[in-house]
Amino acid sequence: MTFNLRGPEDPAPHRWADRRSVVEELLRAEQPTILGTQEGRWPHIRDLAEALRPTHDWVGLGRSGGSRSEYTAIFYDFVRLELLAYDHIWLSSIPKLIGSRTWGNIRHPRMLTWAAFLDRATEREFAVVNTHFDHVSPLARTRSAHLVRRLTTRKLHRARRPVLLTGDFNAGPGSRPYEVLTHDGLFRDTWTGAPERIGPDVRTWNGYTDPAPGPRIDWILADRRWRVERAAVNTSRPDGLHPSDHWPVQALVRPV
Secondary structure, X not given: OEEEOOOOOOOOOOOHHHHXXXXXXXXXHHOOOEEEEEOOOHHHHHHHHHHHOOOEEEEOOEOOOOOOXXXXXXXXEOOOEEEEEEEEEEOOOOOOOOOOOOOOOOOOOOEEEEEEEXXXXXXXXXXXXXXXXXXXXXXXXXXXXXXXXXXXXXXXXXXXXOEEEEEEOOOOOOOHHHHHHHOOOOOEEHHHHOOEEEOOOOOOEOOOOOOOOOOOOEEEEEOOOEEEEEEEEOOOOHHHXXXXXXXXXXXXXXXX
């Protein structure tokens, strides 16, 4: 699952205090083995870690360092998965510098978190990259996509690990970042590649409104070493409340 948690505080009934129990109920119902989150700040991450602790752990770092600002945290089922390694990279020309901002992403630093796991059920290793691209600069989004490609091909694939990419890309299918990541088959869109889709094809940013046609800016992409079985845009509203201003996106994949 990839899920933008909505970090900034909105007026009631969309405050985190209003939405927390709804988010927790949704996640307990779905039990994702991997959950890539975006926009969550320390209070959100702390609360979800407490709620999911019986089965899940997490890795992450605030985009301004420490617990400051938003996370691209990855939650994972530690009963099934063993965490082998993880790291953080900033989406800039100085990717190892915490909080670095170049390429036109001048409002906020942007980053990704990646993690490598051993799946105890299959005894296979794989990696997950979770990110949140800039919402203002097309140049920043495109160069961020190229950075994700380099990370995947030069580091993660060299370790012979299949890769899943989750995130809020602030761009839809057909955009330049999407083409950079998918044009040669490095990644495939699990939504378009799934033989079974659950739920409607709707825009994934909902603005706390009903499901509506529009671009899917939240994606789960899988490289060639995954078989995609199902995909979904989850438009459920436990207790009639929106969990976030984005719908979670989910996929069921198996290693080839």
